[in-house]
Amino acid sequence: MKAIIYSDNGGPDVLRLVDREPPAPGPGEVRVRVAVSGVNPTDWKTRAGATNPKQFPEVTPHLDGAGVIDATGPGVDAGRVGERVWLFMATAGRPTGTAAEFTVVPANRAIALPDDASFELGASLGVPALTAHRTLTVAEDGPRRLSKGALDGKVVLAAGGAGAVGHAVIQLARWAGATVISTISGPEKARLATAAGAHHVVNYREGDPAAEIRAIAPDGVDIVAEVALGANLALDLAVLRTRGTIATYANDGGKTVELDVRQNMSLNTRFQFLVLYTVGEQALTAGAEDLAAAVGDGALPVGEEHGLPLTSFPLSDTAGAHVAVENGAVGKVLVNVSEDGRLS
Template identity: 30%
Template structure:
């Protein structure tokens, strides 16, 4: 079915017209047209929630979008139409990817250069929570140019980005210490991470684990980890955060760069090979986006909260 043969179709989407809590989210039906020449149209099957989604919704993010906003930044689904300039994808392909906003919609129009195929055997709910969190973890880890034998500390290690970053590091031969609540310690051990309880007394617990500080720190939680790392003796240029303002600490803020399909392909391949595990903490139908965000915003989520649609 070519783009020209595709009629516009009405689709439900999660939209908000004012900043605030989950209560501002609305289910809105809107018309989604045919893809432009360089686009595909994806029938949504799953879309991952990320902390940046609720920060944008609260008006508390460095990213700024004009209201009204169709929420969501990562998705997976099945292509149902392709633009005439698209050569690498076809109708029926299972794909996943990331866009600036608008992923929480039954139909998603997206440029073909920011998606990748979902390998056989990888469930779409898993793929739906992979693109944004996965490349954020990949790019942050690469920013420190680590080698096998190096060591790192990751805060919020059982979360969406943290869990992926930890597993990528372990696969590269890097020693990983991860902060988390006690309920996630066994899971962290199962993926090769040394768990440590976050909160008051963190520095003393870290020193009890290692005489010398780690090579680098990836903060996904907030200032407490950064302060402990600096006092432990980790150089400021070896501390990366995407959870707080780095300026008062003189550290780095490295998150995801431009979407790269080659990185998405690599991440999906690691999932298909069983090297990378993406736990799904909860699934909610698209229409229950408020409840999904309430679940995510309680904290202490292992892996991803995902919205689902279609069959």
């Protein structure tokens, strides 16, 4: 099989296209013929050694993907062979990700993908959608699971709604019944956030964004899904309702945050920091189940017309895909593992 590997941390040039024997699934595992691999910021950061030292002599990157199960290991229902699936956390504690024609994952990390859902959609779920799910299920006064109506009466602020996680926050929150506001930096990103389903968009670089948000939500925002806590904290606190939650999954533009303790005591602010690697299996399982329901309802479409432009690279140019993500490509970057992202 064709696979992308790296043996040393470094820049995109450490990625190599090689031939390897297809892996065999072990107990509790499935082997998946990969059609499309999804690329996330954590993938290039892991390759570069920016997070933790490389754990294995050889690594095939990428946490997310989609394809078809072609073999099962002991303890897994053989009837799953032929099932279309989306994959998540493929390289969490493992050396073999989705940037290969075949990959092996625990059976519970291969989630059924409906026939009418594309492999591009499946490969766009994983990290972004699971992160979005977590931001929406940690509020003190909110639900622990998402479904239609679970967020009725709530107001959600999606910071950076044109990004992959922000896009998923908008779609999931809208599916669950929330009023969704997204902050954006210009007309093009406003268009994408609106296409994703945001009821309101507010340019945080112009006018008085706090006043605009308060006009929409006089009692304040229930949940802020935050991508740049340091840069946006003052705005978040200006619009947060008492006992509201700021769920932050990144701090774009900085590593530290200074808090006014008295202000946050008065608000009873809940801060939830999150990263999928340590969120726990219970949260991952709940997220995957709820995402499967949302996909089944047609609530998570992708593509330019749905607010998430897709940029695809061939497997041989996985390095180019990494460069695109590292340079902040808008939307979702994918790698077509099969020739055209399809499986015949």
